[in-house]
Amino acid sequence: MKRFVVKRPFKSMGKFYGVGSIIKDPTAIKRFKSKVNEGKIIEVTKDNLQSVASYIKARSGVDILPEFTKTKDTAPELPRKPEVKTAEPKKAKVVIKSR
Numbered sequence: 877m878k879r880f881v882v883k884r885p886f887k888s889m890g891k892f893y894g895v896g897s898i899i900k901d902p903t904a905i906k907r908f909k910s911k912v913n914e915g916k917i918i919e920v921t922k923d924n925l926q927s928v929a930s931y932i933k934a935r936s937g938v939d940i941l942p943e944f945t946k947t948k949d950t951a952p953e954l955p956r957k958p959e960v961k962t963a964e965p966k967k968a969k970v971v972i973k974s975r
Contacts, residue, residue, distance in 0.1 A: 880917050882896065
């Protein structure tokens with residue numbers, strides 16, 4: 877999943893996006909691609925997360941790392957093992973028929 881962060885503040889469709897805002901829905905921003913090309917929005921990947929976070933922190937004092945690290949864990953949660961109930965051995969029912 878691609879993530880985007882605001883590098884320079886802008887206003888789109890009545891909403892203000894400040895420096896360090898994380899964009900969860902790019903379709904809500906008018907002319908999104910042009911904003912990326914202008915450098916107002918940065919695409920964040922695992923490779924450049926540290927450099928983007930340090931740039932935003934130095935420029936505006938906003939720390940974006942906690943919001944990226946508090947998302948889903950990379951290790952999936954293992955399902956619990958169902959409890960195994962030990963059943964008592966069944967006793968065979970003996971029926972004697974008389975003739």
